[in-house]
Amino acid sequence: MINKVVKNAQEALNGVENGMTFMLGGFGLCGIPENCIAELVRLGVSNLTCISNNAGVDDFGLGLLLKKRQIKKMVSSYVGENEEFERQMLSGELDVELIPQGTLAERCRATGAGIPAFYTPAGYGTEVAEGKETREFNGKMYVLEHAFNPEFAFVKAWKGDTAGNLIFKGTARNFNPMMAMAGKITVAEVEELVEAGELDPNQIHTPGIFVQRIFQGKDYEKRIEQRTVTPKS
Amino acid sequence: MINKVVKNAQEALNGVENGMTFMLGGFGLCGIPENCIAELVRLGVSNLTCISNNAGVDDFGLGLLLKKRQIKKMVSSYVGENEEFERQMLSGELDVELIPQGTLAERCRATGAGIPAFYTPAGYGTEVAEGKETREFNGKMYVLEHAFNPEFAFVKAWKGDTAGNLIFKGTARNFNPMMAMAGKITVAEVEELVEAGELDPNQIHTPGIFVQRIFQGKDYEKRIEQRTVTPKS
Amino acid sequence: MALSKQEIAQRIAQELQDKWYVNLGIGIPTLVANYIPKNIDVVFQSENGMLGMGPFPIEGEEDADLINAGKQTVTILKGSSLFDSAMSFAMIRGQHVQLTVLGAMEVSQNGDIANWKIPGKMVKGMGGAMDLVASAENIIVAMMHTDKAGASKLLKNCSLPLTGVNCVKKVVTNLAYLEIRNNAFYLIERAPGVSVEEIIAATEGTLIVEGEIPEMKF
Amino acid sequence: MALSKQEIAQRIAQELQDKWYVNLGIGIPTLVANYIPKNIDVVFQSENGMLGMGPFPIEGEEDADLINAGKQTVTILKGSSLFDSAMSFAMIRGQHVQLTVLGAMEVSQNGDIANWKIPGKMVKGMGGAMDLVASAENIIVAMMHTDKAGASKLLKNCSLPLTGVNCVKKVVTNLAYLEIRNNAFYLIERAPGVSVEEIIAATEGTLIVEGEIPEMKF
Numbered sequence: 001m002i003n004k005v006v007k008n009a010q011e012a013l014n015g016v017e018n019g020m021t022f023m024l025g026g027f028g029l030c031g032i033p034e035n036c037i038a039e040l041v042r043l044g045v046s047n048l049t050c051i052s053n054n055a056g057v058d059d060f061g062l063g064l065l066l067k068k069r070q071i072k073k074m075v076s077s078y079v080g081e082n083e084e085f086e087r088q089m090l091s092g093e094l095d096v097e098l099i100p101q102g103t104l105a106e107r108c109r110a111t112g113a114g115i116p117a118f119y120t121p122a123g124y125g126t127e128v129a130e131g132k133e134t135r136e137f138n139g140k141m142y143v144l145e146h147a148f149n150p151e152f153a154f155v156k157a158w159k160g161d162t163a164g165n166l167i168f169k170g171t172a173r174n175f176n177p178m179m180a181m182a183g184k185i186t187v188a189e190v191e192e193l194v195e196a197g198e199l200d201p202n203q204i205h206t207p208g209i210f211v212q213r214i215f216q217g218k219d220y221e222k223r224i225e226q227r228t229v230t231p232k233s
Numbered sequence: 234m235i236n237k238v239v240k241n242a243q244e245a246l247n248g249v250e251n252g253m254t255f256m257l258g259g260f261g262l263c264g265i266p267e268n269c270i271a272e273l274v275r276l277g278v279s280n281l282t283c284i285s286n287n288a289g290v291d292d293f294g295l296g297l298l299l300k301k302r303q304i305k306k307m308v309s310s311y312v313g314e315n316e317e318f319e320r321q322m323l324s325g326e327l328d329v330e331l332i333p334q335g336t337l338a339e340r341c342r343a344t345g346a347g348i349p350a351f352y353t354p355a356g357y358g359t360e361v362a363e364g365k366e367t368r369e370f371n372g373k374m375y376v377l378e379h380a381f382n383p384e385f386a387f388v389k390a391w392k393g394d395t396a397g398n399l400i401f402k403g404t405a406r407n408f409n410p411m412m413a414m415a416g417k418i419t420v421a422e423v424e425e426l427v428e429a430g431e432l433d434p435n436q437i438h439t440p441g442i443f444v445q446r447i448f449q450g451k452d453y454e455k456r457i458e459q460r461t462v463t464p465k466s
Numbered sequence: 467m468a469l470s471k472q473e474i475a476q477r478i479a480q481e482l483q484d485k486w487y488v489n490l491g492i493g494i495p496t497l498v499a500n501y502i503p504k505n506i507d508v509v510f511q512s513e514n515g516m517l518g519m520g521p522f523p524i525e526g527e528e529d530a531d532l533i534n535a536g537k538q539t540v541t542i543l544k545g546s547s548l549f550d551s552a553m554s555f556a557m558i559r560g561q562h563v564q565l566t567v568l569g570a571m572e573v574s575q576n577g578d579i580a581n582w583k584i585p586g587k588m589v590k591g592m593g594g595a596m597d598l599v600a601s602a603e604n605i606i607v608a609m610m611h612t613d614k615a616g617a618s619k620l621l622k623n624c625s626l627p628l629t630g631v632n633c634v635k636k637v638v639t640n641l642a643y644l645e646i647r648n649n650a651f652y653l654i655e656r657a658p659g660v661s662v663e664e665i666i667a668a669t670e671g672t673l674i675v676e677g678e679i680p681e682m683k684f
Numbered sequence: 685m686a687l688s689k690q691e692i693a694q695r696i697a698q699e700l701q702d703k704w705y706v707n708l709g710i711g712i713p714t715l716v717a718n719y720i721p722k723n724i725d726v727v728f729q730s731e732n733g734m735l736g737m738g739p740f741p742i743e744g745e746e747d748a749d750l751i752n753a754g755k756q757t758v759t760i761l762k763g764s765s766l767f768d769s770a771m772s773f774a775m776i777r778g779q780h781v782q783l784t785v786l787g788a789m790e791v792s793q794n795g796d797i798a799n800w801k802i803p804g805k806m807v808k809g810m811g812g813a814m815d816l817v818a819s820a821e822n823i824i825v826a827m828m829h830t831d832k833a834g835a836s837k838l839l840k841n842c843s844l845p846l847t848g849v850n851c852v853k854k855v856v857t858n859l860a861y862l863e864i865r866n867n868a869f870y871l872i873e874r875a876p877g878v879s880v881e882e883i884i885a886a887t888e889g890t891l892i893v894e895g896e897i898p899e900m901k902f
Contacts, residue, residue: 001763080590102555102597114777125631163763197762234545313808335773335815347559358849396545403749430544
């Protein structure tokens with residue numbers, strides 16, 4: 001089996017440059033590639049376009065890159081948890097493209113699946129559809145949406161093997177599998193890296209073919225945004 | 234959790250009528266809904282349109298329906314294992330629409346995913362693209378393909394629970410998950426039906442929302458088409 | 467008395483039907499889960515990738531890998547399933563989810579809804595709302611009838627950027643339960659103690675009042 | 685001597701590169717798996733839903749739930765993964781598979797290929813071939829140079845319904861290894877003992893012969 005293992009985030013991000021377009025997995029702070037983001041901060045690459053459902057919070061996730069002004073443009077569906085983001089956006093420092101969450105997910109999948117474009121009902125009749133082709137199918141209106149073209153995809157998995165196969169946990173799966181499919185170079189960081197053959201082939205979420213580099217992540221913080229609980233009775 | 238269990242194939246096929254369009258999972262004879270097919274034969278419904286990657290063999294799988302002339306039209310990608318099929322097709326008794334396998338899979342998924350149409354490169358420049366819209370994206374030509382509109386989908390899973398969640402085994406997965414998404418009524422037959430909660434939620438291939446009826450299958454033959462082996466040394 | 471947010475949620479819960487899969491938006495809609503009629507089975511879909519969303523975890527059992535679309539820690543139930551965002555929105559766009567409940571800043575009498583952007587002031591993004599409203603067969607909007615200054619939020623035309631067009635069929639506000647059809651709001655029920663006149667005064671869009679309007683029952 | 689089917693497969697195997705994912709069609713292409721150079725890692729994709737296809741099972745260990753695209757019983761390897769058909773063709777259309785090897789009834793000098801239908805006589809269907817040839821960056825065709833009657837299958841234009849257009853870059857036949865470019869077949873290697881003249885005689889399409897043509901080495 002082809003071995004995809006690299007030593008660490010530093011080696012995994014080899015080739016990352018200013019001005020590139022990245023996809024980053026995660027929903028809120030759940031399932032984000034913490035190690036890769038930290039390495040992007042360390043590298044100081046700038047003028048980045050980041051495709052990610054959210055933009056982190058002020059002091060974690062993509063918020064770390066925003067604070068250092070490394071991001072030129074965000075492509076997201078919801079960015080409501082980040083004041084620095086809102087400030088940069090309203091002041092015009094940051095270019096922002098907001099797209100419906102399902103369209104974002106499907107565009108990521110399309111990118112990896114060799115589908116250049118597809119029709120979706122989401123956003124028809126709204127400013128999201130402005131300038132886009134619309135079309136009727138069976139009496140309902142749809143918008144034509146296109147694939148992305150990212151240089152790197154950074155994803156975070158629960159378990160991964162040396163062949164690049166990934167298994168995600170809980171709702172930390174979210175955008176990670178589609179983004180893994182979409183990267184020209186896909187980097188996977190995992191909480192637990194095992195030998196090929198240790199994962200059940202029937203239960204793999206992302207087949208290794210989509211992953212170019214995989215490494216054992218470290219120091220996961222896995223911060224919780226809204227700690228909601230039922231009091232012990 | 235919503236309970237989807239029905240007693241048997243007979244109850245599961247309630248509402249099936251002449252002239253309907255069905256999807257049937259399976260690749261070759263691997264992962265086909267044996268119990269549902271047997272019940273379709275017993276019911277004797279006719280003038281059916283069947284969307285299925287293959288058409289079975291002369292005396293098993295969809296071949297059983299072909300032999301009884303219950304099928305008016307087949308929508309498939311490969312039908313090379315069935316002499317009765319070839320005879321009916323060449324004589325004009327059977328209407329056949331052959332479409333590329335990846336296009337078939339993606340059209341099934343699109344049907345269930347609310348995507349009315351998408352572009353694929355498969356078949357461009359061939360008779361498959363005749364009469365279809367073609368279009369250039371990034372210097373390459375693509376064909377516009379549409380979703381299906383089946384009344385029932387019949388799928389076969391390895392394990393299923395009372396909530397309709399499904400897990401497939403090996404390459405018996407094939408078209409079953411996308412077809413499960415696509416049926417107005419999706420019937421799942423399973424080798425092992427368990428209580429909700431017994432399957433790992435993280436490892437479910439088809440979430441129960443897509444399944445309207447599920448039943449414990451019986452008498453699985455699971456015939457092998459090409460028994461290829463390495464001799465014991 | 468105008469309804470509290472809890473009561474709005476409680477009234478909406480009466481619209482749930484047995485065997486429905488339901489997506490609840492952030493805010494008042496989330497509260498609907500607390501008032502499910504005892505005799506029916508419904509399953510909550512969370513668009514970040516969960517079917518069969520359970521209650522908040524017992525204190526100390528929070529799992530950072532198990533959150534809902536509002537980023538709150540939640541639990542799974544027996545029969546739950548977990549999946550990726552493409553699968554999640556396949557369910558939504560493919561109309562496998564029978565009901566969407568969401569909040570709104572404005573609703574118009576032709577069923578348009580605005581809830582994601584105030585130009586120049588606030589842009590949080592639409593999240594999954596545009597997919598939900600463009601796809602769901604049943605959409606109930608949970609909202610205040612008027613803004614803090616008393617201006618109606620049930621309008622002839624929305625003034626804010628739209629989330630979806632011609633999609634909202636039912637609205638439950640602090641004052642009333644209304645249905646949208648024929649380019650008008652039809653008053654179906656009043657909040658207990660709220661008069662038809664108060665509702666007329668609080669509604670900018672065309673309001674149809676046919677016959678006696680009953681009070682909501684809880 | 686013209687190559688045997690095994691030798692055609694063996695010559696094609698020399699084109700494999702380290703770390704490639706490869707899809708092998710039914711027939712001669714399947715045999716390529718038997719000749720992988722020792723020093724490289726390649727992974728075979730089977731379009732019915734398997735990555736990391738292993739050899740045929742030991743007698744008695746056949747599993748009806750584990751077959752390849754030719755419906756033959758196979759095995760998995762350490763690091764294999766299993767998936768559905770939509771995922772499988774996502775890999776193929778998305779160009780994650782580096783090489784496709786397949787058979788053909790006809791190939792033309794502009795890279796068209798026909799391999800799925802003989803009008804009025806035989807229609808087995810295209811299976812995954814149209815997706816594969818429309819997507820793969822590297823396509824090698826394994827075929828006989830002529831039909832049983834001696835007529836060339838390397839043509840100016842295909843006469844049979846096409847599987848794909850302008851897609852084939854390399855052809856390995858029982859007589860030769862050829863590359864397709866500039867609307868012509870370029871003769872690169874001869875089968876051992878086969879003369880350039882024999883190949884010219886067996887090729888209907890434009891054949892370019894530049895300099896000395898070496899024999900294949902095994």
